[in-house]
Amino acid sequence: MDWQYSDYSKINPNAKKHFPFDNPRDNQLETVSEIADAINHGYKYIVLEAGTGTGKSAIAATLSNMSDSSYILTITKQLQDQYLRDFKDFKVVKGRSNFRCQNYINKSCSEGKCLTEGFECRFSLKNRENEIRKDNTCPYYYQKYLALHAKTVVSNYYYMFLELNYVKDFQKRDLLIFDEAHNLESTLMDELTLEFSKSDLEEYLDYNLRCEKIEELNSNNYLNWIEFINEIKEGYLEELNKLERLDKLELAEKIAFIKHQINDCSRFIEHLTHDPKIWIFDWDDDYQTAQFKPLKVDNYAKNTLFDYADVCIFMSATILDWKLFSKWLGIPEDEIYAIRHKSPFDINNNPITAYDEYNLSRKFIKVNAQKSIGSINEILDKHKNEKGIIHTVSGKCRDFLIDNIADERLIAHDRHNRSEMLEEFISSDEPLVLISPSMSEGVDLPGDLCRFQVIYKLPFPDWGDKQINQRAGIDREWYDYRTCLNLVQTHGRGVRYDGDYCHTYVIDSRFRSYIREAFPSKFLPDTFKESIEGREFDLKEKKRLMEIGDFHIENNDYESAIIFFKELLNNELFKNDIYPYLKLSNLYHETGLFECEVQVIMRFLSSGAEYNHFEKRLKELADMGYFDFN
Structure with a gap:
């Protein structure tokens, strides 16, 4: 586009x-x-x-x-x-x-x-x-x-x-x-989502949200959802009637919470009945919450x-x-x-240095995380008199870096004290380094407040989140769009006015190959790509090759198409790019070469890349007897 x-x-x-x-x-x-x-x-x-x-x-x-x-x-x-x-x-x-x-x-x-x-x-x-x-x-x-x-x-x-x-x-x-x-x-x-905490249901209604009920709600039968939500709503209404006969000052917080829950239940049922097919139920085991979420809001x-x-x-x-x-x-x-x-700012003041040694995908992060500490220490030493941020994407990565980097400049926050720690970082005269999974946007850090930042891991939306997983399953472009959005927003934290400067470092080695891929490449602005030091890819040439491949497919010349896309697998422009793998997978499937399809999918996944579509395809191939999914 x-x-x-x-x-x-x-x-x-x-x-x-x-x-x-x-x-x-x-x-x-x-x-x-x-x-x-x-x-x-x-x-x-x-x-x-x-x-x-x-x-x-x-x-x-x-x-x-x-x-x-x-x-x-x-x-x-x-x-x-x-x-x-x-x-x-x-x-x-x-x-x-x-x-x-x-x-x-x-x-x-x-x-x-x-x-x-x-x-x-x-x-x-x-x-x-x-x-x-x-x-x-x-x-x-x-x-x-x-x-x-x-x-x-x-x-x-x-x-x-x-x-x-x-x-x-x-x-x-x-x-x-x-x-x-x-x-x-x-x-x-988020506004349309309805959430119940298991502890709140126990405290306010003496309701035990059992595993059997969670399994029932997980079946995605929206009539069961409505029945459950009406049951909770009625319980809160009964409790409210009891409380309103007592001392309202002492119970103000409790009454306000219950009224809020009753209103949320009523609103949710109204929204659900408008378009029930786009909703899911999700159980968050870490926070013990039952959540009803939309996949789309169109x-x-x-x-x-x-x-x-x-x-x-x-x-x-x-x-x-x-x-x-x-x-x-x-x-x-x-x-x-x-x-x-375009932004009027000079892109030379906001360079991106990408590291090629540390694949931090789910498959390789245990091996490479410890190795990456030396490079982060070098960055910290290079900017020893300047403030900066290390963006970790997840709390798990944040905790790992805190435990493994011996630097008194580091400060971090949890989900309860984000604002307080950000204020401490901003107001301090010391060259502090803030480690955070959630400072990629909504944070204005002009001038000396942020002279460098580290993007530790590519900011893919969490596949483990059921809402994200299912939305990505029906709309692959949405997943890459959100990833690119996180990248560009994070890159923009440090340069806030003309003449301001900030150096961004990306530790995850998947970065260079990812931004070459067809979907991400079309989302990322020119100014972002031009900020990357040592760019070695030619987007025009890549586009030309993609047009040749599409030409073979449009003319039903499957033999030439298969040969062409197999060659693209070894082309540096398409290194770890989903595009040739996806095309080959579809071609093998259409021509009945299912063993070849398994091989090309496994080759892609062995690189450390993750793509939910291929996991679903492997399950289909397993059902057909061509792959042992276990």
């Missing part, structure tokens, strides 16, 4: 008039003007991929100023606060947990009187006869009141999803801007978010493929207007 960079050069006078700062850059005004032009031509959905440094927040602010009413949604509270600092006329609205209840001492508004005792609180907005002021109104409702009457509201995805669909105080607006929009699909998946995004605005704008530095992006959100391709801009 070729997604050309925009060459739009007109400037709409209103763009400059509504720009929030004194000295706009030409590319910012041109981008605003192109979007305004697309809106005037009737486009409801506009995708903007603009690299770091193009000033996306100022573009969003200008478009909001040009409209009569707008929402700007971000992925984190930190980004909300950044909008508030930069654009004083905007109003930010956050969830109840960010405010203290005026009636209950040491309780947040998420456990406040209005939730536990109804809307009788003297600080609430309802039934107010006197003027609404900051000093006489609940802080949560006061900021909500200001937002309801503001021209531009800045919120996060989670809060506005619940508000628009269930609370319904906020109504449809002219413009809805999704900042960091590459997170939109995964965020919607039938949900429009009704739950996009219908609440006349125009939707999706902004990110990493859309990567606007056609797939829109498809996964259920937007027809012809309804999208797509714009792409």
